[in-house]
Amino acid sequence: MNKSQLINELAVQASLTRAGAERAVNTMLNIITQQLQAGSNVTIQGFGTFSPRHAAARTGKHPVSGEPTHQPACVKAVFKASQQLKDSLNP
Structure with missing residues (x-):
């Protein structure tokens, strides 16, 4: 959807x-x-929690050339499903 x-x-x-x-x-x-x-954090009772998560800087690899690339630190959005939502998906 x-x-x-x-x-x-x-x-x-x-x-x-x-x-x-x-x-x-x-x-x-x-x-x-x-x-x-x-x-x-944003918690929706019975659904889950959205939260910001800090990701540290790291060294990655270019997928084609294989050269090392620098990945800067950033903030990512993370969603954790509530137990009620998990239970409704797996009766």
């Missing part, structure tokens, strides 16, 4: 217009992004 399909499904299940569903999805994604940028 992609974002457009998610918006359409939300509109149908919540009896919203497509524009209203799109605003809701975009607002939720913007809030999660802002919190991650601020260094905060």
Whole structure:
């Protein structure tokens, strides 16, 4: 399912217009992004937790030439599914 399909499904299940569903999805994604940028975790009870994780700088290899390349330190977004979500996927 992609974002457009998610918006359409939300509109149908919540009896919203497509524009209203799109605003809701975009607002939720913007809030999660802002919190991650601020260094905060976002926990959705029964679904999971989004958290920022710092990755240290490292040396990698160019896939074609095999030459070493420098990978700078960065912050990555990580999602950890809740136990309730895991259980619902594996009844």
